[in-house]
Amino acid sequence: MDSVKYLVIAAASYLLGSLSFSIIVCRLATGKDIRSYGSGNAGLTNSFRVLGGSKTLLVLLGDTAKAAAAVFLGGYLAGMPGKLCAGIFVILGHVFPAYFGFRGGKGVLVGATMLLFLDWRIFLTAFLLFVAAVAVTRWISLGSILGAISFPVSMQILYGDWRLTLVAALMGGSVVYLHRSNIGRILHGCENRFTFHVKPQISKEKKEDRSQ
Numbered sequence: 001m002d003s004v005k006y007l008v009i010a011a012a013s014y015l016l017g018s019l020s021f022s023i024i025v026c027r028l029a030t031g032k033d034i035r036s037y038g039s040g041n042a043g044l045t046n047s048f049r050v051l052g053g054s055k056t057l058l059v060l061l062g063d064t065a066k067a068a069a070a071v072f073l074g075g076y077l078a079g080m081p082g083k084l085c086a087g088i089f090v091i092l093g094h095v096f097p098a099y100f101g102f103r104g105g106k107g108v109l110v111g112a113t114m115l116l117f118l119d120w121r122i123f124l125t126a127f128l129l130f131v132a133a134v135a136v137t138r139w140i141s142l143g144s145i146l147g148a149i150s151f152p153v154s155m156q157i158l159y160g161d162w163r164l165t166l167v168a169a170l171m172g173g174s175v176v177y178l179h180r181s182n183i184g185r186i187l188h189g190c191e192n193r194f195t196f197h198v199k200p201q202i203s204k205e206k207k208e209d210r211s212q
Contacts, residue, residue: 021059022034
């Protein structure tokens with residue numbers, strides 16, 4: 001019976017995660033694929049750079065809602081282990097979306113939402129590290145990496161269960177791995193720095209097309 005519960009959690013969470021709202025919003029708003037612009041990543045930061053603030057808010061709401069729904073289902077069916085199972089598969093769906101050619105984002109926002117619904121203390125630790133890193137360096141990727149690394153540490157301190165910590169380490173490690181190209185750019189000092197003052201790339205492209 002427990003195995004059936006986890007199969008339901010895994011399948012539902014993966015399918016929810018596959019709803020990549022950066023791709024959906026970009027296609028509905030512009031008819032284009034966000035993965036052809038900016039960093040080529042279907043994530044929140046690239047959405048902001050490519051689409052601008054108002055459309056990125058829709059991406060934020062959509063990706064947060066899908067992660068929250070998955071973790072709520074996992075917790076309802078199987079408690080803390082169910083939440084972790086849901087977190088794994090909603091992130092997998094986001095990174096490898098079945099509906100969009102298995103090429104999605106890096107799972108940071110989805111992972112952060114999972115942490116919030118998993119345990120607010122774990123989320124707060126990761127969030128404070130993220131904010132501090134971004135405030136000092138303006139590297140979103142560095143903040144994401146530090147937040148991911150803090151996950152298994154917080155899990156071990158708060159719960160002291162090596163099985164939960166191992167799962168958290170695998171999840172945090174996967175986020176770090178997905179940022180390996182960012183790590184290389186950080187080490188070479190050429191990583192893009194975040195700024196609120198950006199012009200949406202697709203809107204800019206449209207204006208240039210009309211002027212020709």
